[in-house]
Amino acid sequence: MTFLAPRSDFPLLADTPTLHYLDSAATAQKPRVVLDALQQFYERDNANPHRGAYELSARATERYHDARATIATFIGATDADCTLFVRGTTEAMNLIAYGWGDAHIGAGDAIVVTAMDHHASFVTFQQLAKRTGAEFRIAELTDDGRIDMTSLRSMLDSRVKLISFPHVSNALGTINPVTEIVALAHAVGAVVVCDGAQAVPHLAVDVEALGVDFYAFSGHKVGGPMGIGVLWGRRALLESMSPWQFGGDMIEIVGDQVTTFNTLPHRFEAGTPNAADAVGLAVACDYLTALGMDRVRAHEVELTALLLDGLQLLDGIRIFGPMHAQERSGVVSFAFEDVHAHDLATILDEHGVCVRAGHHCAQPLMRRLGVPATARASVWVHTTPDDLHALMTALQHAKSLFADVALR
Amino acid sequence: MSPSADPTPPVPLKAGTPPDPRVASLYQEIILSHYRTPRHKGVLSGAAAGVEHQNPLCGDTISMQVQVDDGRITDAAFVARACSITQATASMLLSRVIGLSVAEATQVVAQVERLIEPVTPLSEPDAASLGDLRALASVVRFPARKACVRLVTGAISDAIAFR
Structure with missing residues (x-):
């Protein structure tokens, strides 16, 4: 073909x-079809989602929610509220580092990445280790560009709280054995972060079958607009996390001294959402589904x-x-x-x-x-x-x- | 959007086709010659000041040493892990500035930078005075490669200032 x-x-x-x-x-x-969808959103449906009581705003809200549902289905997520919109894979990694890492990782803990991690995860978790005093471990590669599973196994012990690796390497093309790595990581109680940026445009991805805890990808590599991406996470993990950005949309009740926060997915989507690009990304997913x-x-x-x-x-x-x-x-x-x-x-x-x-x-x-x-x-x-x-x-x-x- | 079936297997890719003249203007013989046999490549013995510069966009690196005696550049050398444009630029630039006063060398570096970003074009005599370096004028057509020249001009400026 x-x-x-x-x-x-x-x-x-x-x-x-x-x-x-x-x-x-x-x-x-x-x-x-993606470019047309962007144009149509701004020409027919543009209003600030979750704000106005008027019909146009309700329609923008609905388009945004429908986009989330479409994208969740595309990556095999049954719980669409655990599919968060971010700017891209890089922001997703930072959300994990600040939203989960800072609260759960400390001195004496360890973080494992691979020598094929993209800077988006490599640098983000390297800096998380530096902030928290955790040890930063790098799993080495084999000569033919795969994760050296012996090296990886040797790094996994009870101190490891988080492991990150790409589903598909952006520089080598290697498709990594996700479920095998997940099993090893979960055996020592580590949270698994999988960078799906080079996988989602090319492979049928089912985040639940993969068994990972966090999965991220960028919309622009899937044929969607630049500036939108997705972080999927397990509900229990996401609900245990503090918001990492504050502002509108992510709040429940704002008191003079105390604020309570909105439910998923909104607690991680502060400010006016990027609704048009979400709609564009959903159409890109539909385009690939049709192919x-x-x-x-x-x-x-x-x-x-x-x-x-x-x-x-x-x-x-x-x-x-x-x-x-x-x-x-x-x-x-x-x-x-x-x-x-x-x-x-x-x-x-x-x-x-x-x-x-x-x-x-x-x-x-x-x-x-x-x-x-x-x-x-x-x-x-x-x-x-x-x-x-x-x-x-x-x-x-x-x-x-x-x-x-x-x-x- | 319906995918078409293609029953015939694809033709295997082949190696071996005639050269294309279009890139000749960037890869002129003078540039390729300096790249193939770079002048002043190596490390100076003694205590000449050295700097190392990196292009963060691509990871290419160059280290540059300049020996200045009585306000005059008496020797210079570079080591680069870089593309042909960077290496040829270093070879041509060091060939040109050795023997010049610091002020004259600084002017040559400024002229090379104007050559690739001709906001105010060089006069014909100034351009001619650059010798082999004049070949770098072709970089104007290749915006992505200007950084390859600037890696060298930045390093030598620093090395002179740092001495």
Whole structure:
């Protein structure tokens, strides 16, 4: 299944026929239906949710609530009130750190992350450890870019209060064994935080079946708007947490000296909610549901296999992460001995091929790979073999330009 | 939006296509030459002041040493873990400033910065005086790469100020 979603579904791609967008892992292009939904919300339903007694406000409130329900269903959450809107995965991680971590973690405790955690979780929990005096432990990786389960097991003891790892690595593409890690973590009583930013756009995700305690993702990588994301958490955990931001909407009764707080999900959504973007994200989820997440996955596996096979033909290439398409997402990072990732990205750009070059917000990982930066191509629903052929042509050009250069 | 079935298997990707001339303007031979055989790459022995700069966006690093005697740059060296533009810039810039007074070198650095951000374009004689560095004018067309040049100009300015 090498063709799935037509290019015409995406206005930006439809308007630039020569563009080969292979950077969906950074942010996804937006389906027309999402852009239309945003426009329609502002043209027909715009009012401040939860505020006015007039019908328009009630309608905005209803659209916002419906969006939450749609998104909850999309990730397998039966309790929509435990599906909180945040700005994105980064804010979700900070909500966990300040809302749960500060109250439950102290000196003598330990936090475990992995060497493939994105800075969003790595830095957030590193700083939580620093604030609370907890030990910060980093589970190492195997040579083929998986979490080293021996390393991880050795770090899990009764001192560990929180463990964080990505469902899918943003730099390696590795799909991690979530349920296995959850079982190990729960055996020592640790709370499990799973970064789903690179999983939700590509795999059918069921947060309850995964067994995690917190699961976060960013809307813009799913084809939704920038500035909206989701944190799902277990009800008991969320209800035990203090709010981390205060203001309107999250209160129940405000006394002169004392305030009581609203119920879930509102106690964690201070201020005017980002209703329009929530509606846009729900439409993005509906778009993917209509394509079928199983078909999305099958499409990406096929293209990833094609890409891995093609890249291996190039001299001096190092491909990171598992080499079997079935064991990874459609994110493929690579580096050449003789062409720096930025030179590569510039030359590719001239060929209309967009890839990410850099450290992918994963500097601890780059250090372990022994490279300052990698180039990363990523596929999504609209990607075709033609996009990958264009990538290969551009890569070959870059290699010929830098022939007989040895990176020092 | 209905997905189309495609019964034919995809054509495998191939390596090997002719070069594309479009990027030639950035990767001119003079830049590639400095990248392939960088001048003044290494570490100065002795007590020359050194600085290390990093581009936080990409993680590239450069360390730079400048030896100043009686207000004149008598030697300089760099070590970089960086792209071709950064390495070539360092090679060309150090080749140009060694032997100059600190004031003259500071002016050359300012001219290179104006070359890639031509708010007030350099006069023809000034541009010509930059020699090989003039090739960096092509970076104007590649906004994402200006930081690669500035990594070097920032490091050498610091190294001179820090000496």
